[in-house]
Amino acid sequence: MSDTRAKTLTTAAADAVREAAGDAFVAPRLGLVLGSGLGGLADSVEHATAIPYADLPGFPVGSVVGHAGRLVLGTLEGTPVVVLQGRAHLYEGIPASDLAVPTRTVRALGAETLVLTNAAGSLNPEAGPGELMALNDHINLMGANPLMGPNDDAIGPRFVGLGDAYDLDLRTALHAAAEAEGIDLHEGVYLAVAGPSFETPAEIRAFKVLGADAVGMSTVPEVLVARHCGLRVAAVSAITNLAEGLGAEVLTHEHTLQNAARAAEKLQRVLRRFVKDLA
Numbered sequence: 001m002s003d004t005r006a007k008t009l010t011t012a013a014a015d016a017v018r019e020a021a022g023d024a025f026v027a028p029r030l031g032l033v034l035g036s037g038l039g040g041l042a043d044s045v046e047h048a049t050a051i052p053y054a055d056l057p058g059f060p061v062g063s064v065v066g067h068a069g070r071l072v073l074g075t076l077e078g079t080p081v082v083v084l085q086g087r088a089h090l091y092e093g094i095p096a097s098d099l100a101v102p103t104r105t106v107r108a109l110g111a112e113t114l115v116l117t118n119a120a121g122s123l124n125p126e127a128g129p130g131e132l133m134a135l136n137d138h139i140n141l142m143g144a145n146p147l148m149g150p151n152d153d154a155i156g157p158r159f160v161g162l163g164d165a166y167d168l169d170l171r172t173a174l175h176a177a178a179e180a181e182g183i184d185l186h187e188g189v190y191l192a193v194a195g196p197s198f199e200t201p202a203e204i205r206a207f208k209v210l211g212a213d214a215v216g217m218s219t220v221p222e223v224l225v226a227r228h229c230g231l232r233v234a235a236v237s238a239i240t241n242l243a244e245g246l247g248a249e250v251l252t253h254e255h256t257l258q259n260a261a262r263a264a265e266k267l268q269r270v271l272r273r274f275v276k277d278l279a
């Protein structure tokens, strides 16, 4: 681990992961969060130790279809990784502060970088269903922040700067990986809502004015916690639909999962190449 902050950041869940892996434990360089319908990459992890979230102390357990809910430690393209296959969401009634645990566990295990993925609606008609979008910034309209409450100075500062939340070097590496794979990678601003309802057409028109390129119900809590504890962050949205009012389709979660599968194969190729180039 590179600094004292990661050393002091012990979580019961990280201890449980070390114990489960036993002699096979290798500190991950990278954490990878796989969102709705995007969990397939976890199956490519070699030398894997897989642990259901329910067995990890403090881990919020989500209940959404399309989320496996397990942590997988191992190697991907030769790089030690910890993969979080599925995530819990605010809309499940999980307190924002509980959402901090998985990200802090990734840091406590020794990772320095966190790569987040999600399924999102697009406000940019050129980035339609099945396309990928690297995030370069966010707008938090969730009405919540997992860092609210007493601050533990051993983990990170009370007030966290977000000017460079989405790491430029990592984003450049994502674009290079996408180009090497011949895959279009759009770039834009992610606007986070609490959900679980999809947006109204009027909300989407307003979000467009605010500067949003994609809209979704996750990721921002993890970015906030990651930046607080010193993880570098990259994030990619798999676009599953044009946002409400911009396309003809009726938005449903089933539809989200179906279209996530279209983007998932491309996302896996980009991420494998990204991880390989990182080594």
Ligand code: HPA
Pocket: 119, 120, 121, 122, 198, 199, 215, 216, 217, 240, 241, 242, 243, 244, 251, 256
């Ligand atoms: N809105 C919010 N969250 C989403 C969407 C959307 O259109 N698509 C996938 N997740």
